[in-house]
Amino acid sequence: MKILYQSIVFALVILTTHKSYPNDEPVYFTDKNQEQRYYLLIEEIRCLVCQNQSLADSNAPLAQDLRNEIFKMIKSEKSNNQITEFLVERYGDFVLYRPPLNDNTWLLWFGPFLFLIIAITTAIIFIKKQSQNNTIDN
Amino acid sequence: MIAELGHFSLVLALAMAIIQSTFPIMGAAMGNLTYMSLARPAARLQFLFVSISFGILVYSFLINDFSISYVANNSNTLLPWIYRFSAVWGAHEGSLLLWILILSIWTIAVTYFSHRLPEYFLSRVIGVMGLVSIGFLLFMLFTSNPFERIFPIPLDGADLNPLLQDPGLIIHPPILYMGYVGFSVAFGFAIAALLGGNLDTTWARWSRPWTLLAWIFLTIGIALGSWWAYYELGWGGWWFWDPVENASFMPWLIGTALIHSLAATDKREIFKNWTILLAICAFALSLLGTFLVRSGVITSVHAFATDPTRGIFILALLAIFVGGSLVLYAFRAPSTKSGGKFKLLSRETFLLFNSILFLVAMLTVLLGTIYPLIIEALNLGKLSVGAPYFNAVFVPIMAPLIIFLGLGVLTKWKQDDFSLLLKQLRNLLIASLFIGISIGLIFFENNQLKSIAGIVAALWISTTSLYSLFVKIKNKKNKLAAMRIISRSFYGMLVAHIGFAVCIVGITITSQHSVDIHQRMKIGDVIEFSNYQFHLKDLKAVSGPNYEATEAIVDVIKNESLITTLRSQKRTYTVRNMPMTEAGIDAGFTRDIYMALGEPLDNESWSVRLYHKPFVRWIWLGAILMAIGGLLAVLDKRYRLRILKKKIITINNEAIP
Numbered sequence: 001m002k003i004l005y006q007s008i009v010f011a012l013v014i015l016t017t018h019k020s021y022p023n024d025e026p027v028y029f030t031d032k033n034q035e036q037r038y039y040l041l042i043e044e045i046r047c048l049v050c051q052n053q054s055l056a057d058s059n060a061p062l063a064q065d066l067r068n069e070i071f072k073m074i075k076s077e078k079s080n081n082q083i084t085e086f087l088v089e090r091y092g093d094f095v096l097y098r099p100p101l102n103d104n105t106w107l108l109w110f111g112p113f114l115f116l117i118i119a120i121t122t123a124i125i126f127i128k129k130q131s132q133n134n135t136i137d138n
Numbered sequence: 139m140i141a142e143l144g145h146f147s148l149v150l151a152l153a154m155a156i157i158q159s160t161f162p163i164m165g166a167a168m169g170n171l172t173y174m175s176l177a178r179p180a181a182r183l184q185f186l187f188v189s190i191s192f193g194i195l196v197y198s199f200l201i202n203d204f205s206i207s208y209v210a211n212n213s214n215t216l217l218p219w220i221y222r223f224s225a226v227w228g229a230h231e232g233s234l235l236l237w238i239l240i241l242s243i244w245t246i247a248v249t250y251f252s253h254r255l256p257e258y259f260l261s262r263v264i265g266v267m268g269l270v271s272i273g274f275l276l277f278m279l280f281t282s283n284p285f286e287r288i289f290p291i292p293l294d295g296a297d298l299n300p301l302l303q304d305p306g307l308i309i310h311p312p313i314l315y316m317g318y319v320g321f322s323v324a325f326g327f328a329i330a331a332l333l334g335g336n337l338d339t340t341w342a343r344w345s346r347p348w349t350l351l352a353w354i355f356l357t358i359g360i361a362l363g364s365w366w367a368y369y370e371l372g373w374g375g376w377w378f379w380d381p382v383e384n385a386s387f388m389p390w391l392i393g394t395a396l397i398h399s400l401a402a403t404d405k406r407e408i409f410k411n412w413t414i415l416l417a418i419c420a421f422a423l424s425l426l427g428t429f430l431v432r433s434g435v436i437t438s439v440h441a442f443a444t445d446p447t448r449g450i451f452i453l454a455l456l457a458i459f460v461g462g463s464l465v466l467y468a469f470r471a472p473s474t475k476s477g478g479k480f481k482l483l484s485r486e487t488f489l490l491f492n493s494i495l496f497l498v499a500m501l502t503v504l505l506g507t508i509y510p511l512i513i514e515a516l517n518l519g520k521l522s523v524g525a526p527y528f529n530a531v532f533v534p535i536m537a538p539l540i541i542f543l544g545l546g547v548l549t550k551w552k553q554d555d556f557s558l559l560l561k562q563l564r565n566l567l568i569a570s571l572f573i574g575i576s577i578g579l580i581f582f583e584n585n586q587l588k589s590i591a592g593i594v595a596a597l598w599i600s601t602t603s604l605y606s607l608f609v610k611i612k613n614k615k616n617k618l619a620a621m622r623i624i625s626r627s628f629y630g631m632l633v634a635h636i637g638f639a640v641c642i643v644g645i646t647i648t649s650q651h652s653v654d655i656h657q658r659m660k661i662g663d664v665i666e667f668s669n670y671q672f673h674l675k676d677l678k679a680v681s682g683p684n685y686e687a688t689e690a691i692v693d694v695i696k697n698e699s700l701i702t703t704l705r706s707q708k709r710t711y712t713v714r715n716m717p718m719t720e721a722g723i724d725a726g727f728t729r730d731i732y733m734a735l736g737e738p739l740d741n742e743s744w745s746v747r748l749y750h751k752p753f754v755r756w757i758w759l760g761a762i763l764m765a766i767g768g769l770l771a772v773l774d775k776r777y778r779l780r781i782l783k784k785k786i787i788t789i790n791n792e793a794i795p
Contacts, residue, residue, distance in 0.1 A: 024737040024745040026656040046522050052380050054524070057373040059717070059737065097524025104518050108509045112502040112531040119494040124482070127490065131481050 023064050027071045034074050041080065042067055044097045045087060054097060141206050144194030145285040147187045151238075152275040154184035158245075159268030162261035166333070174261040178249045181264050184271065185242040192239045195284055196226050204295050207288035208232060214297040214713050216684040224308040225298040230432055230448075231284035233311060237428070238274050240312070240319045241267065248323060248348070255344060262330035263323075270322050273455045281448045297684065297713035306366035314359030314386055318424045320352025321389060324396065325421035325463075328414045332466045337410050337474045342403040345417070347772045349400060353393045354768040360386050361761035372719030372734040374654065374749040376757060379528040381436040384507045385427030388500050392420045395496035397768075401627075402489045406551060407477025409486075412493065414471070418463045423500070425456045435511060481553035488546030495539040502531055540595045540642075543635065544602035548609070566605055570597035585650040592646025596639035603635040627771040634767025641760025647753040654749040659690075660742040668750035670731065671695040675703075677744065685709040687720070690735045690744065694724065706735040706746075730754050 029035035039056070045066065047058040055063045055070070066087075073083045087095050099105045158180035165173025195208075199222045204210040212228045227233040245267045252260055278284075301307075327345035331337055363383065368376040377383065396416040403413045430436055433449030480486035506523045513521045548562055574594030582589045607624070614620035655667050665672045673693040680687045687709040694701045704722030711718060722733040729752045736745030 025739060026658050026745055044524070044526050046524065052378065052524075057371070057375060057378075059719075092520060094520040094522050097522050098526035098530075099521055099523055104513060105509075105521070108505060108523065108527070109531075111505050112498065112535060115498045115501045116495075116535060119498050120491075123490050123494050127480070127482050127487055131479055 023061070023068065024059060025068075027068070029074075037080060038071060038074050041070055041074075041083060045070070045084075046095050046097055048091060048095060140194055141198060141203065141285040141287065144191045144198075145283060147191040147194070148275060148279060151184050151187035151191065151242075152272065152279065154180050154187060155268045155271040155275055157268075158184055159265045159272060161265075162268075163265035163333070166258040166261045166265070169258075171257070174257050177261045177264040181242070181245045181249050181268065184268070185246045188235075188239050188242045192226075192235055195232060195235060196223060198285075199223065199226055202295070204293075205287055205289075205291045206284075207286045208284045210288055210292050210295045212295065212298050214295040214684065216713070217295075217298055217303070218683055220308065221298055221303050224302070227311050228298050228302050231278070231282045233315075234274070234278050234282050234432075235284055236312065237315055237319060238271065238278065240315045241271055241274065241322060244316075244320055244323050245271070248326070252344070259330055259334065259341070259344075262333050263326040266326040266329045266333075267322055270325075270459070273459070277448075277451050277455065281451055294713075297711065300685070300709070300711040300714060300716050300718045301370065303684075303711075304366065304370050306362060306370065310359065310362040310366055313355055313362060317352050317354075317356025317359045317393075318386070318389060318427065320348070320355055321393060321417075321420040321424050323348040323352060324417045328417035329463060329466065332414065332463075332470045335470055335473070337414070337470065339403055339407045339410065339477070342400050342410075342413060343776075346397070346400050346404060347777050349393070349397055349417070350768050350772045353390070353397055354765045354772070356386070356390050356393060357761055357765045357768065360390055361758045361765075365758050368754070369721050369723055372721050373747075374652070374721070374732050374734070374751060376648075376754065377525075379506070379525045381507050382431055384503050385430045388503050388507075389420050389423040389427060391496045391500040391503070392416060392423055395493045395500075396420050398489055398492045402486060406480075406486060408480070409490065409493070410474050410477070411467075411471045412490075414467060416493065418460065418467070422456065422460045425452065425459065428452055429456060430507070478552065480551070483549065483554050483556055483559070485546055485549045485551050485554075488542050488549055491542045492539065492546065495535060495542070499532065499535050499539075502535060503528070506531070537595075540599060543638075544598045547602050547606045547631070547635070562605070562609075563602070566601045567598070570594050570601055573597055582651060589646060589650050592642055592650075596642045596646075599639040599642070600636050603632050603639075607632060625774055625776070627774040627776070630767045630770030630772075630774070632767070633770060634764045637760045637763025637765075637767055639760070640756050640763055644753050644756025644758075644760055648751050648757065652749060652751045652754070654747060656736070656745060656747050658739055658743045659746045660744070665748070667748050669696060670701065670750075672733070672748060674746070680707065682709065684713060685711045685718075688735065688738075688744075690722070690733070690746065692722065692733055692746075694731055702731070704731070704733045706733045708735045708737070708744075725755060727755060728753060 027038070029038065042055040045055045047053045047055050047060055047063040047066075049060050049062045050058050053060075053063075055067050070083060073086070078086075084096065088100075093100060099108060101109050157176060161173040161180075162177035165171070165176070198206050198209050199213055200219060202209070202213065202215050202222070204213075208229070208231050212225045212232070213222050217225065225232070227236040245264060248260070248263060248267070252263075255263070324345055327341055327348065331341035360383075363386065364376045367378065368374065396413065399409050399413045399416050402409050429449065429452040433452060434445065435449055478486075506528055509523055510521045513519060544566070545559070545563070549559060571594055574590050574597050577593050578586050578590035607621075607628075610624055610628075611617050611620040653668055655665070657665055659665065659674045661674055661677055663674050671694070673695060674690060675693055676689075676691040678689055678691075680689045687707040689705055689707045692704045692706070694704060702724040704724060706722035707720040709718045709720060710716070719734050724731040729750060732749035732751055734747045734749075736747060738744050
């Protein structure tokens with residue numbers, strides 16, 4: 001019963017939202033540079049209502065809406081920074097697939113290189129040590 | 139009644155798993171042959187009971203027994219039979235049963251193909267795999283029973299998620315699980331070696347073909363997943379760095395380190411402890427992957443908090459297995475004697491770098507995958523870590539790996555002379571750079587630097603690998619005869635490395651040079667795109683067994699001749715009312731043309747997306763070559779000769795150490 005109820009609600013939500021935004025209207029640019037920026041941006045912005053998809057990879061109404069919004073902002077000569085700032089203000093850092101570098105994310109960004117340095121140093125020390133202990137036997 | 143039989147069969151399987159783990163491990167410790175001899179029959183009976191249970195679940199799906207809650211939630215009378223079959227592993231409970239079935243398949247494979255192993259060792263391996271089985275059977279019986287009944291019985295089922303109604307998803311999960319779970323064999327061998335306390339190199343030799351097999355399955359499984367995402371999701375993407383993908387990629391990275399480290403341990407008696415740790419790590423990552431995918435923690439930490447039983451259970455299993463193994467390791471490892479010594483410039487060094495670079499790569503993927511969860515759990519906000527992050531940090535780690543690969547295959551064991559090595563490598567390096575740069579400058583107008591880097595990397599890998607074959611035969615009179623006596627594992631290495639190079643070419647070119655457009659089209663429209671003309675011939679309504687669709691038929695024309703006719707559908711699956719895109723793809727060796735039907739814009743026009751994806755097939759072709767390379771290594775005579783000798787060895791093993 002619960003499942004039936006849920007699926008009815010789900011279907012209604014899908015149907016109604018679907019009806020109100022039949023808006024997969026392609027966008028056209030005259031400026032090549034703006035076009036490139038648009039496609040890069042929608043690749044790096046998260047569709048908030050999807051499981052894990054970028055705006056470029058989603059047909060959800062919200063994604064279509066945001067794509068259009070980004071299109072308009074680019075057309076009105078907004079910079080990439082202004083656009084992402086606007087989106088972060090509205091939705092938080094969650095909307096960015098490229099997390100900004102700050103107090104919470106320095107470990108995320110520098111961690112891999114930290115691992116790399118530690119691992120290579122340890123390995124070289126190990127190799128030196130074991131080759132010094134004994135002479136190479138042939 | 140039949141569903142209860144399936145449930146009961148699982149309980150019997152648990153009983154068998156308990157016998158399979160306790161008696162053989164005790165027997166090996168006490169030198170009791172009777173106890174040890176229980177290993178094989180218990181493992182085989184466990185397989186029988188798990189199979190019965192699995193068969194009953196399959197049967198319940200095929201006859202639409204909606205009195206079983208799992209069937210009702212994941213099937214429907216309109217669902218074609220083949221998808222009713224694959225729906226068995228379409229959700230949590232069933233895929234867990236598949237996990238256990240595959241674990242018992244690997245276990246009985248070990249019982250049948252390991253006659254050459256000493257009885258005490260085999261008993262420990264099967265015992266340890268039995269312990270894993272106990273953990274998962276308990277998990278299933280306590281938290282995830284697939285045979286749970288539902289009342290009132292629904293008239294029809296809620297249908298299988300339309301995303302999963304695809305031929306690719308019939309084979310992808312079983313193959314992937316074969317890889318995932320296959321590392322439990324490597325784990326079993328490692329723990330058996332630790333339990334025995336005799337960390338010589340024999341265990342590494344015994345474990346090599348099994349580990350390679352698991353790695354082959356995992357490679358193919360991941361490639362299938364990527365291929366499926368490419369054609370089924372309708373966006374032309376083949377890798378998203380999604381947590382679920384990362385969960386399968388992490389064991390692959392460590393598995394790759396493991397097969398290299400095992401080779402070093404087997405041949406040169408080095409890195410013994412390290413190899414054991416890698417084997418434990420590969421298995422731990424398989425468990426972690428199961429946890430990440432199954433606990434709901436990926437969508438949100440809060441989703442996990444609302445129903446923590448399953449997640450906590452797997453986390454506890456993970457803690458017990460990994461903690462237990464590490465404690466055992468801490469006791470046994472210090473007594474290991476290290477084998478051959480080596481200098482800084484030696485093949486050993488590069489194999490070690492291979493291990494640690496793969497380890498760093500795995501830690502990076504792990505960091506990116508769990509970082510949002512940690513941040514959220516610490517109440518520091520919500521964060522997304524996606525493809526831009528992974529691409530930025532992963533490539534710098536892969537770069538030294540590729541350089542070292544070329545150096546490693548040409549460096550001698552123990553020590554090498556730098557000036558001699560340089561002399562060999564100089565020409566290969568110059569050739570790779572020259573050809574790579576030429577190709578980049580001639581064929582590509584944009585993103586030249588990245589394209590050149592990728593092509594040079596691929597050329598460097600393939601030329602050094604092929605040169606290592608040349609080194610082996612250059613002083614021989616009869617070159618063909620010399621090539622014939624070179625071992626299969628050497629050719630396996632060659633093919634797998636070239637596969638890696640092919641994969642790099644595919645990834646580089648398709649990432650840098652794919653183009654797409656998003657267009658409004660109505661019947662009769664012609665679009666020029668990427669030197670092709672796309673002519674929308676027809677839009678028509680199509681009905682499937684459980685969906686309604688609109689199909690676009692598009693002629694692709696180049697130089698006034700018809701290349702192909704693409705068909706792309708926009709489906710709505712009626713039960714779940716879910717839209718799905720079926721892409722129209724013309725696959726080619728050097729490029730794919732890809733079309734996805736978008737949405738209706740008004741009465742006549744639809745939005746259409748067109749993609750031109752050069753060399754995208756090379757990604758999966760590379761994976762296939764890697765798998766073939768692995769298979770060649772498995773078929774190496776070294777392992778087969780030992781099977782012939784098995785009788786002598788079994789006789790010798792009557793006396794247990």
